Amino acid sequence: MTEKKVRDLVKSILKSELLDVPNKSKIEKIAKDEADKATKDAVSEKDVKDMIKKTMLAYHKWMWEKKGMWINQI
Secondary structure (H helix, E strand, O other): OOHHHHHHHHHHHHHHHHHHHOOOHHHHHHHHHHHHHHHOOOOOOHHHHHHHHHHHHHHHHHHHHHHHHHOOOO
C-alpha cells in the first residue's frame, strides 16, 4: 500500500468513528434516564432501618430458642 492509501484508509475510519460520538444533548438525556432508573430502585433510610431491626430481632429470637434447646439437653 502506498502512503496516500494508508492515510485515506485511516481518515475514513476516523470519520466513521467520530460520527458515532454522541453530542451533549444525547449525553444529558442518557444521564437523566439513568438517574431516573436509580431513584426508582432506591430504598429509603427508614426502610433500611426497619430491615435491620427485623433481622436483628429474628437473629436474637433464633439464638434464644437455640439456647433453650441446648440447656434442656443438659
